[in-house]
Amino acid sequence: MKKHIQIALAVLVISMGLGLSGILLFSEAEKERDVQILQAQMNLVADSRAEAVHGWLEAQYDVLSGLAQNESLQLYTAVVGMSGAGQPFEEDPAQLTYLRTLLTATAERSGFLSPSQQAEALPANVKPLGLAGLALVDPEGKIIVATNGLPPIQGQLAQFLRQTPLTERGFLDLHPGPTGQPTLGFVVPVFAQQGEEGASVVIARILGLRPVDERFFATLKQPGATAATAESYLIRRSGHLIDYLSPLLDGSAPLTKRLAINTPGLVDAAALHDPGRFHVGRNGAAKESFAVSRRIGGTDWVLVHQIDRAEALAASDARRTALVSVLALILVVFGAALIVVWRVATSQRAEEAARRFRLSSERFEMLSRFLDVVTDSQPHPILVADASNALTFANRRTAEVSGIPEEELSGRSLVGVLGHDKGIRYNAINQRVLETGQALIETSCFEDDEGGEQVWRSYHCLFVATPDQPPSVLMTIEDLTDLVRERARRERNTRQLIETLVGLVDERDPDSAHQSRYVALVARRIAEEMGLADALIEATDQAARLVNIGKIRIPRSLLTRQGSLTEAELTLVRAAMDAGPELLKEIEFEGPVIETLRQMNEWVDGSGRPAGLSGDAILPSAQAVALANCFVALLSPRAFRDGKSFDEAEAILMREIDRRFDRRAVLSLLNYLNNRGGREAWAMMSQRDG
Template structure:
């Protein structure tokens, strides 16, 4: 007996030791997993900082390139000016009398261009006293290759040989001599070429513009809404190794234009779009990325943020996560120990007694759940990862035409045609991977088509029957039919309303349909989705809705309209937008109509919106409406023709119209059969004029 008790105590001790060892092993694994999870979250947070730097760098690089390209384009435009070319030719061909006569005109031309294109510093000049020499910081000039100026605007700094790339093959952007306040001077040059100029002249005469990289330029480096305290964006010119030359002011100070060691900026120059943690010019650890500029300059944009700021947030989150998870793990371990200590010796027998009762309850619960699911208006099934049906209600039997008893433990894809089965298998694979899916399935049943909204949801059910996904199928045939009928009636109503409105003006009888067609075609050329295409098409059909407020006498008048009559016709567009403002369209139809008179440069009506602030549909519709109006004949004039209309639209591109939209229309006309398709627009039928 004593030996038996000793054996029991030994077995008990071994059991306790084994249980304790198991708990410690679980704890060790748990804490290791917690640390790994927290570390992975820290890496994800670092990736988020990379994404933030990329967004700012892309945005600022675009703005800097726009600024540079805008100024070089201005200089190239002057170099291509016929007056400038004639003056340069006469200046070098020996006809000094003629050149001197033209000099005043060319000076006025350059001065106007400098004022318009920003090659001046009006504020700084206005602040200089009359008896003090004005600073020479910005201007435009026509210069020989040796640096001799032929004509220069007030304020144009003098350039000595070697201070500008006179040997460049074409247009250039380059750094000029530094100003007295050490501000970098940027030069924009374009060779003067053209018909009638000698070879020597074509090589030696330039239009050169000079501008300091001052506040106007530095605004392009400022990111709107930037929340970081230590974020910094600056431009550099890479040298050898880790040496760079800063071109813009640095947050920590330092002379602009002086070479210095900056490992972070040098990395950004060597690996644009790369991401690293390195020391910068102030010997501070930073996260850095860089961008090359889409302008003809060897400059690199650098975006950094202090590593302490970025890592502080990451470390704080990681530590907080580790502490929270560790406390939770300790609580679970303590609970396990308490449960094990309290229940291991007393609950085993109770568990056996309760097992039978639990099995009975489970069976009753299963019958209850089957009854509940059978009374749902949708087909429901629990599927294994191989499409085997683990559970199904009677409605799924109605959908497949098979009894529920036959569906259980059967692959569901064998109950449907191959096309439906393929879609179900693809959706199941996503559900097994944790992704919920929803799709419409069209199933032929009793000679009629039924449409089911089918969802496959991730499901983790374990036990005798393991289920990986929950299938829910709802019959929406009546809803789809009603929706299609409603959309058909709506389209018919819009078409009828368009015909009624256009009938009031025989000369623009088909104007609305034509505008809708052109706008829809241009938007599709620009890659819009179906909903956006439908919105701009409907807006095009309703473009003349406001004409119900315009007297028929004005619409059919065969002489040019007065200013008051033109204003009445223009205002009718806004009234049309007001009429449809309360209707429930899928897209922004009312906004498109209301913003048709807005101009890309902000000079339009009614709110003076500009650029991307204008509804995209309004930008397309304004071009389409203008195009159709120009090529179509009216009571007081004939149609202008495609070429003339394109010339006018291109002339107003960038001011009145968006360039991209005009380019898309021109591409359709020139390369996509637009001329043949819309040729009838230029023809006036007798029935239209009556």
């Protein structure tokens, strides 16, 4: 074979190899994008299931807390306790009967006792045998009164009561009951005021045991889920083993399956080691899978939501395989066409070469039609544009979006097909891809025909059809307008809800009307001066508007009283303000709004409440809101005092640096106040409303 022919063949092979490499790189980029989308979807499911499980557990505590806060139960328990040491409880039959009836009714209503467990009442000094129920126990762990069916307090149950501090609520982790059915235990203290000073002491505790049934495991099922291999389940670490606490798709019952924590590549082991992340590995059936995990607060549990990789990426793999196959076939056809042309030009048998070329052209046309079928089935516009901004390929969806017949798209410019703004924008992106050779994903905003905002996300990558042609850019466009508008609608609804809640608070406390608006104004400026991210600035603004939400629970007489409050009244006010964030826990905010409200009474030296956080453990948004709230309170006149001047407020805040407030937050506020026109802008805060 002649040398120049060998060189030509070598160049052709290298070009096709480069083309195939580009196709494979594009395929890998598409795979990464699909995995990112899957990860976002799985995170939403895991968050919703973790919230449902935590809500179910809190509901059980609420049942017991409701009993513990029942004034009649507290009174009767105190009366029974006054019978004297060693006195039998039957000496107070009326009280014991009332308490047993109250426990039984609550247990039947809340699921701690089913109707089938009802039986003739047992004497109070007889230990009932059974599976579950409610009991009122004294501080030493002895039963005062219990529902029928409660197991005797011994062994694991007695140890649980001993290890749980009297003043705290306790959680007995999932364990097999007497019949093997998974069982949970809960305990909450019963407080009562005793002595001349009215100090609160623990006079008893409410103990609850309940079998875990389908009503609990139903919280792990995602409504509307259709994937056959997707499942959410609970696990915990037990020494060197992993306990599976909930039913599994493989038929394993709760607490019956255990795996070694050092199993190679096990996603559940990774979930226990680092909960809250996205995991790739093998599931309990040794199949490749994806998983996300979430820790369940107040327990040793970790929720895992996993799906087999084969099912999760089936559609994506099929789409990429089809696309790669088509593009590879195009390269092969181009290579074959070049060989045919070369043979026609150099072979003495011109007719045979021509005939072969016609056959090749027919095959190429068939492949082109096949490519059209594949690309026309895609839901998004797919285009190929050359360096001069002219289209060399466009699918049917592009024709539908542009309103131009499909057969007239080839050769048109991006501006002519998509319009001036879109064409200029995408041409600039394509030029960057041609210059750098790097694929780009861009999100762009445009104005639609009705003046509204239109959001498109586009993917651009280098596309080389044949070695002798200049490179082009392959583009796909996805319309995100509806998704963005829905998000904007949710944000508007959230803002309207916040304004409504703020209005309710202002109606109850006219002396501090507009305080929430002032706090939000100051907090946003502080957050901006601190250089916080936009999402955290928005969360700071929303939390600041809700800073007084706890006043809804404070009697109006206390809010409008002129003069000092008693210590008990101050305690009531603090408790109501601390409990304010709990009123909002069912609202889905975009940022850490509720956690910001929970931390706003924390001090940087660790002496604040409720968790005693310090330093960087306190959210910067919480520091900004706390500082703004204090600043506005100092400036605002009240019925019992005049407002402070800016200089007085500044001096007070400087003294609180590194004690109550973070230095960066205070200096950010003072910078805006003294150097950015803050004194003039906020002068109205020191004026009493007429």
